[in-house]
Amino acid sequence: MAAEWDEVDLMDKDEHIEQASRAMKAMSHPLRLKILCVLGDKEVSVQDIVDHVGTSQSNISKEKTKQQKTIVIQPYSDLDKSQADFIISEVKKVCPKVVVNKPIPLPSSAYYIANKRFRADSIIAIQKRICQNKYTLLGLTSKDISTTKGNAKDFGIMGLGYCPGYSCVVSGFRIKGSNRMEKFRKVTLHELAHTEGLPHCPNLHCYMRDAKGKDHLNEETDFCEGCKKKLLEKGWKL
Ligand SMILES: [Zn+2]
Ligand SMILES: [Zn+2]
Numbered sequence: 001m002a003a004e005w006d007e008v009d010l011m012d013k014d015e016h017i018e019q020a021s022r023a024m025k026a027m028s029h030p031l032r033l034k035i036l037c038v039l040g041d042k043e044v045s046v047q048d049i050v051d052h053v054g055t056s057q058s059n060i061s062k063e064k065t066k067q068q069k070t071i072v073i074q075p076y077s078d079l080d081k082s083q084a085d086f087i088i089s090e091v092k093k094v095c096p097k098v099v100v101n102k103p104i105p106l107p108s109s110a111y112y113i114a115n116k117r118f119r120a121d122s123i124i125a126i127q128k129r130i131c132q133n134k135y136t137l138l139g140l141t142s143k144d145i146s147t148t149k150g151n152a153k154d155f156g157i158m159g160l161g162y163c164p165g166y167s168c169v170v171s172g173f174r175i176k177g178s179n180r181m182e183k184f185r186k187v188t189l190h191e192l193a194h195t196e197g198l199p200h201c202p203n204l205h206c207y208m209r210d211a212k213g214k215d216h217l218n219e220e221t222d223f224c225e226g227c228k229k230k231l232l233e234k235g236w237k238l
Contacts, residue, residue, distance in 0.1 A: 068235030078142050145169060170187050205224065
């Protein structure tokens with residue numbers, strides 16, 4: 001009994017209690033706890049875990065993928081701070097692991113002089129070199145961005161992301177209307193979901209609807225059930 005009390009004394013600060021509570025919550029799922037016991041501090045393969053824990057490979061893979069990738073948000077310095085802050089707080093609501101970088105200028109090498117705007121395909125390629133597929137890099141800008149689309153060599157767009165991949169960019173330039181920040185949020189979640197591998201969705205009310213060069217954002221109400229399921233599997237909080 002005495003030994004137990006000594007251990008309780010170690011947790012005399014609220015922050016320690018909260019930390020311990022979070023850690024215990026995370027470990028409390030029986031399968032996860034078993035996996036933790038096997039893992040210890042060594043690196044083992046999924047098959048090793050199966051041998052020790054005795055569950056199916058797909059079950060364990062599911063446990064492993066529930067951890068969402070870190071999303072690093074890079075606001076470009078042209079974007080109004082209050083707009084960047086709004087998008088950051090909205091992304092944090094659905095993506096648990098978010099890091100915010102200090103604003104930097106858009107890469108000058110992505111500037112397309114002929115049409116006086118930035119090439120989104122160049123921006124996401126540059127971001128990809130920076131993040132090296134270690135985390136997802138989301139760029140936010142107010143400048144006009146474009147890419148090649150079908151026969152159009154330089155087509156103005158609201159956002160572009162690899163599908164799947166680790167880099168995307170969203171621009172507020174073409175987003176109009178009194179609820180433009182809500183629309184900005186929808187485009188941001190659309191591009192982030194592309195980086196998770198979600199393709200366009202035929203549901204006209206789903207955030208993953210293909211814009212096809214138009215603004216249908218007011219018709220989009222949420223991710224549809226199918227898209228939501230895929231994102232939940234990636235660790236999103238929806
Ligand atoms: Zn898209
Ligand atoms: Zn959908």
